[in-house]
Amino acid sequence: MLSQQRDANGDRIKGLREIDPAKAEVVRRIFTLYADGMSPRDIAQLLNKEVVPGARGRKWRDTAIRGHVSRGTGILNNESYIGRMVWNKRNYRKNPETERRTARANDASEWVLTEVPEMRIVSDDLWRRVKERQKEIGELFDFGQSNRLNATHRPGYLLSHLLECAECGGPYAISGKDRYSCTNRKKRLPIDELGGACCSNSKTITRQELESRVLDCLPVAFFSLGIFDTMSAKVIEQETLKLRRPKAEREQMTRELNELERKQKSIIQQISDRAMQGRPPLAALDDTLDQIEFQRVALAREIDAFTTSEPDMRAKIEELKQRHNPAQTELRMRHFFLQARRGKNDDAKRQVMPIVRSLVQKVVIGKTPGHQPATLQVHGLIASILAQMDVLDLMERRFVAEVHADFIEKLEAGEIDTQQKQKKLLDSYEEELRRKYPEWANLQVS
Known part of the structure; x- marks a missing residue:
């Protein structure tokens, strides 16, 4: 050197x-x-x-x-x-x-x-x-790369780049089919902070479990007083900026979309060639093809969202304010959170992604004995919100969020298809809430 x-x-x-x-x-x-x-x-x-x-x-x-x-x-x-x-x-x-x-x-x-x-x-x-x-x-591996503008797009997964190993401080990343693990341990990298030893955190966690557990702790903070006014204002601001985006940006996004489609064809051709040569399928090709399709669909939606003609900005902004008022935002976000927590609706996760990432700075994943689930420590604005809430109010809001999710699930499943059944279920919630108040009164905030 x-x-x-x-x-x-x-x-x-x-x-x-x-x-x-x-x-x-x-x-x-x-x-x-x-x-x-x-x-x-x-x-x-x-x-x-x-x-x-x-x-x-x-x-x-x-x-x-x-x-x-x-x-x-x-x-x-x-x-x-x-x-x-x-x-x-x-x-x-x-x-x-x-x-x-x-x-x-x-x-x-x-x-x-x-x-x-x-x-x-x-x-x-x-x-x-x-x-x-x-x-x-x-x-x-060129098909897995992307042009430089992709860095400005939203992350591929809900908690991308926010995961950290509790032992070595290194990143947690996808290492298999939708399963996260410590990157430093997987690469067997020596860690100077550990005296040159390799990270011993072998705990892995599926993406579905990780996202579900993190989302479970968000509704209490998310539905705290006043947050929907802020979120409504942010949504209106973002939508207004979209209306004012120049035509050149759409053209650039179109070129980027064409590039993604070219890479898709390249991967499909490689998969076809491997099959014709009798070579075994390569999981990395399939996973990369899925990721590119995810990016392509998201980019196509952004392009479709562009306004073809100059809108009446005042009327358009007023329409945005009506559509994204705090009450409507709360209803939509409750629904999105429910769908995202179920893990069956990727579109719902994309909708809550910027909000979740504004509340969560990082998630630290720690090892546990045997087959016990990994420990998760969520850091960020959510910790400040929860710390400022009265313990009784905190537990009540958590209960209401859980009850709301349970009610919608039973309603969609057809279990409470009459008003009498719905009233009976609501009465049971009320009775359960009444029983829990004395327990919560004895809790102290740590």
């Missing part, structure tokens, strides 16, 4: 580097192993097993080796190893909402290339072999 040159005082001289022979040998070895067919994960495990120090003395991870091909990150994509320095690849801007710096890629025409042959540590032939293997793997 390359080390920074320093002056007589030991201070770093910006922009000047020199080759560290020992580190350079490690880089060449990584390139050779990858070109010969070893995966970045196996390379990282091998280096850690041999106690070869990684960047800043930390353990090796596959992501540091693999990086991102188009962004030029990671050891395998670092052009400085072939004597070429690339500047101005990205610019940084501050997000006014999060106050964090966000990186944005500059167009290739804006890059500044400088040849520094004295810094070369990898031969052209070895670099070419690595790029050819990356291309082969990239073509195999």
Whole structure:
């Protein structure tokens, strides 16, 4: 690798580097192993097993080796190893909402290339072999990628990117058919905070169970006083912005839709080719095809929602206010929550997704003995809402939310098809509520 040159005082001289022979040998070895067919994960495990120090003395991870091909990150994509320095690849801007710096890629025409042959540590032939293997793997999985505008769309699942392992702090992600597990444990990555040991949190949880359990704790906070006024205002604001979106955005979304359809055809062709060659089905292809179809349908709906002609904005906004008043919002959201908790209506989950994600900052998943369900700790605005509520009010609202869901289920199942049956059920709810009040009065908020 390359080390920074320093002056007589030991201070770093910006922009000047020199080759560290020992580190350079490690880089060449990584390139050779990858070109010969070893995966970045196996390379990282091998280096850690041999106690070869990684960047800043930390353990090796596959992501540091693999990086991102188009962004030029990671050891395998670092052009400085072939004597070429690339500047101005990205610019940084501050997000006014999060106050964090966000990186944005500059167009290739804006890059500044400088040849520094004295810094070369990898031969052209070895670099070419690595790029050819990356291309082969990239073509195999290109259908799972998406263009850069997809990052602005809503996440694929209700709790995408909000899940965290209680032991190592790493992300929980889909690792099988709709089942979440700790990414660090699956990759057997050494964790510096655990003294170089791998995460031992082997607890997995299905997506349906996870979403259902998180949604179960939301209605109490969600149906607290005043929240529907806020949500109605947000919905009206979002719908108003949609009316004012420029025509160019629709054209861009149409191009994006065409790209998704192209990738769909590519996957279908690969599935067909595998079948004709007598090769076994690949689950990854089927799962990716499902994900792309989900994105395609959502994008098609957004395109259809565009107004073809300029509307009367005042009349349109007034109509939105009537349609999305707090009372109507509450009725719709109660229905959506019920459908989402049942896990049978993906459209309902998409409707509540932005609201859930505004209340939940993260969900920490912890291990439990044996076959007991994983522990879940929900963090975010919901915790503040629940903490501010009186315990008696909290329990009463939870009871009402559960009763409301039970009543609708029985009504839809045809179990209470007469007024007499409905009155009898409501009376039983009232009696149960009366019995619970003394119990709740003895509870204390922790």
